[in-house]
Structures are given as structure tokens and as C-alpha cells.
Amino acid sequence: MIIMMTIPLFPLNTVLFPGGQLPLKIFEVRYLDMISECLRTGQQFGVCLISSGKEVGGSAECYEIGTLAKIIDWDKRDDGILEIVVEGQQRFRLLEKRERANQLAEGDVQLIDDEDDCEELPVEYQLLSDLLRQIAEKFELSYQKEHEKYENAVWVGYRLSEVLPLESEERQELLEIDDVMNRLQHIQDAIEDVTAEEETPDS
Known part of the structure; x- marks a missing residue:
């Protein structure tokens, strides 16, 4: 079954794998807003490796295949920085990417049916x-x-x-x-x- 959705994107200089955990420090306003929305609604966001551009400030292009990220822990520091831990969920294929008014990237993605999770190691x-x-x-x-x-x-x-x-x-x-x-x-x-x-x- 083909599943399509629109999700906020978080381009990073690292790769998140399904089942993996990744700690992140959030300080840019656009990403603070994104994480606040995800915490409020339970929505996941997409982590994708940057192919060109930078993590901080401006926009960045990313690879076509990324991973859905679910927030599993978070803490807001006194200086306003938000520390979160995300866990990789399902892989996705990025079909179209655009920017919101606040420079937050969002994308139309197609979820990828992953391999049999129970396949025994040969x-x-x-x-x-x-x-x-x-x-x-x-x-x-x-x-x-x-x-x-x-x-x-x-x-x-x-x-x-x-x-x-x-x-x-x-x-x-x-x-x-x-x-x-x-x-x-x-x-x-x-x-x-x-x-x-x-x-x-x-x-």
C-alpha cells in the first residue's frame, strides 16, 4: 500500500536509521516552532542528510531518502535551548520540497515499505x-x-x-x-x- 504524507523536514549533516536514536539541540526559532508543534500534536518529522547547504541558517538541499523521526525525550534548558532525543521510524522518499514563510522546509513524501523486520540473520x-x-x-x-x-x-x-x-x-x-x-x-x-x-x- 502506498502511503503519502506531508511532513516538516530537518536537514542535518548526519543520517538517522530506523530504530536508531539521535540527540539534537534545537535553538533556531523555525525548529523550536516545529518541535513545539510536533510535541503538541504527536506529529513526526523527517530527518534527511544535507547534500548542499548548511544546517544553521538559510536553506539546505537534502538527499531523496530520509527517515521519519519520533520525539521520545525532551528537556528545555534555562537558556531556551531545547534538547530532544528522536528515534528513527520508517524510511521515506522525498517527492517534493518547499519552504514555509518561516524558512522551515516541508516535503511531500512517500513511505517506503521496509524489509521484513523479523528476517533472521543468515x-x-x-x-x-x-x-x-x-x-x-x-x-x-x-x-x-x-x-x-x-x-x-x-x-x-x-x-x-x-x-x-x-x-x-x-x-x-x-x-x-x-x-x-x-x-x-x-x-x-x-x-x-x-x-x-x-x-x-x-x-
């Missing part, structure tokens, strides 16, 4: 799950003890896309991949490339 990618466990334990990530999720192919792919040392454009490429096994293979190839570079002696 044995050939078990090393990726093991690597994610090691990273989660080392950095004491919030999901380190959620053992059952480490057998979920979609979840493992998204979490590794977040935590591996990748450029923003590389993370965006992983977000845009529709097939879960294709995403896992891209991650495995990237890890092998880095490992090969580290093992190559300097000439």
Missing part, C-alpha cells in the same frame, strides 16, 4: 552480529544486552551502519539500499576493505 553474516556485540559492549551502548535482536538481519544492518567509522555519504548509501542482504553485503565489503588497507604495509 549464518554467513554471523560475524557482523559478533562485531556489533563487541562494539556495543566496548562502548556500553543501550542495546548491548538485547540479545534476541542480534539475530535480526534488518536490525544488525542498521546498527552497524550507525556505529562503523563511515563517511556520511556512505551511511546514506546504506540507508538507500532496499534489500537487507544487499545492505549486509555492502557492510561486509566495507569492513574487508578497511581490514585489507590496515594489513597492507607502507611502501
Whole structure:
């Protein structure tokens, strides 16, 4: 089923993945207004990676594929800055973008039917799950003890896309991949490339 909606957009220099959490500090008036509206109505907004332009001031162009963001925690500081934590929901495709009078971007989007959330991790990618466990334990990530999720192919792919040392454009490429096994293979190839570079002696 095709689901279309119009949502406010928050272009950022980072990629939000479904199921991932992202802390944000809100201080621009246009985004304070947007977050206030979302808190009041329960509406979600779209996070998309900036392709050109800046986060602060003016307008920015963003990539076509982004992620719906749901506010799960917030706190207003004495200096007026709003601190929020959002959680990635469903991916979307940006069909049309425009600006409101207050320079807030909004877009007409089509939600993307994601892969089977319960797809089991194939044995050939078990090393990726093991690597994610090691990273989660080392950095004491919030999901380190959620053992059952480490057998979920979609979840493992998204979490590794977040935590591996990748450029923003590389993370965006992983977000845009529709097939879960294709995403896992891209991650495995990237890890092998880095490992090969580290093992190559300097000439």
C-alpha cells in the first residue's frame, strides 16, 4: 500500500536509521516552532542528510531518502535551548520540497515499505552480529544486552551502519539500499576493505 504524507523536514549533516536514536539541540526559532508543534500534536518529522547547504541558517538541499523521526525525550534548558532525543521510524522518499514563510522546509513524501523486520540473520553474516556485540559492549551502548535482536538481519544492518567509522555519504548509501542482504553485503565489503588497507604495509 502506498502511503503519502506531508511532513516538516530537518536537514542535518548526519543520517538517522530506523530504530536508531539521535540527540539534537534545537535553538533556531523555525525548529523550536516545529518541535513545539510536533510535541503538541504527536506529529513526526523527517530527518534527511544535507547534500548542499548548511544546517544553521538559510536553506539546505537534502538527499531523496530520509527517515521519519519520533520525539521520545525532551528537556528545555534555562537558556531556551531545547534538547530532544528522536528515534528513527520508517524510511521515506522525498517527492517534493518547499519552504514555509518561516524558512522551515516541508516535503511531500512517500513511505517506503521496509524489509521484513523479523528476517533472521543468515549464518554467513554471523560475524557482523559478533562485531556489533563487541562494539556495543566496548562502548556500553543501550542495546548491548538485547540479545534476541542480534539475530535480526534488518536490525544488525542498521546498527552497524550507525556505529562503523563511515563517511556520511556512505551511511546514506546504506540507508538507500532496499534489500537487507544487499545492505549486509555492502557492510561486509566495507569492513574487508578497511581490514585489507590496515594489513597492507607502507611502501
